[in-house]
Amino acid sequence: MSQDYSAYEDALSSAEIIGTETLPHSWREAPRAWGNELHKLAPYVGGFPPALANYLLQQYTDPEMTVLDPFSGGGTTALEASLLDRDVLASDVFSYACTLTGAKTHPLTEDEFDAALKRVKRDADNVNPDMLPPVDEDAAIFFHEDTLQELRQYRAVLKEDTSRDGRFLKAVICGILHGPSELFLSIQTRDTFSGSANYVKDYKEKHDLEEVYKPVDEKVRDKFNRLVGAQYPSGSxxxxxxxxxxxxFEDDTADFVLTSPPYMHMLDYSWNNWLRLWWLDEDRSAEQDSLNQTSKVELFRSFMTDVIAELDRVLKSDARAIIVIGDVRKHRQGGAKVVYPARMIAAEASEFGFEVERVIEDDYNVDKRYYTQLNNLRWDEEEEDDGQELIDRILVLRKGDPGPQVEVTPEWSD
Ligand SMILES: C[S@@+](CC[C@H](N)C(=O)[O-])C[C@H]1O[C@@H](n2cnc3c(N)ncnc32)[C@H](O)[C@@H]1O
Structure with a gap:
């Protein structure tokens, strides 16, 4: 299907298009690990850096405003906005994303954590192992049998628990379920993506890895100890x-959107987190069906049109929406083609009366990201390099008169 490039050009014609180097300050200057410890509660592939959220929220919002993120993922926007005392509306179609966003924005205090862990451990110890569902053979590859048994008992206690305590403990356990160090309950896996069982089996043999018993309650406590002293969020x-x-969400309730939609099938969130979904007892294939994972430009475009209609409905009449989305290389027979979802979104948003105020081109090379490289392995390695660098684009959209942007010196440049 042919693309209507004139609509893209029109939508961008009055925008200020700048690179991060033009900004007086940017998130690029922040130290690599900058951000509240709660951001590291559990991994979420494809999230943007906390410093980026902090920078944009400080420049464009004040504590009177309500911030919306309809693709909340690991909760970066929600947590950063709440730490800055803004009220937040956050949603995601993926259960794990909601568990994480909820846990990070409603963390337990030390006393609450101690009481919750004690209660859940006691109940887990009392679960009769004979009443548990059969051992999942793929999951078993990752753990010592006694750790696995404990995990199954904790799961039996927590799976129906939607309380704040339950959600927080689930997120902490997801955060230490598997990964590349002693902190994790699994054997030392290569990374925090859930690799396939066969891959992990080979990796285990190749590196001669032994399963070691790790008591769940001790590792959960170690993880929690890292949060002690962290600032807790104050916005609701x-x-x-x-x-x-x-x-x-109700009509006319948000002042500001900071979000990042799925990048046209760059990532399968349900697959990257399959072991966490197993432990959370969520239905992976139902989750996968609910995620927008299209690589078809027209399907993505009509999805984004519906999303923008919703943003328009929930936003007040004077508001901004910032959408972070990178360029995408589509692989197909006959070679690769780069598409620019940001331009498409700009054109669709202008149909709803949004004006493109600014586009910040973030020269973080998307091709160099680990997950992009993993994704590329699925494609023809013979494919010629098209020489085009994929970059992230930050679209600043505005409707009505949302007030000026405020130049605030970020915390990391003090
Ligand atoms: C690029 S990620 C957002 C990452 C987030 N900004 C962060 O820092 O963690 C895109 C998110 O869109 C979610 N998603 C995919 N399809 C969706 C849909 N139809 N409705 C709502 N969320 C969806 C995915 O679960 C994923 O969390």
């Missing part, structure tokens, strides 16, 4: 599991 946050084309 509502987190809902919902499709972004049908948001459960």
């Amino acid at each position: 946050t509502r987190v809902e599991q919902a499709d972004a084309t049908s948001l459960p």
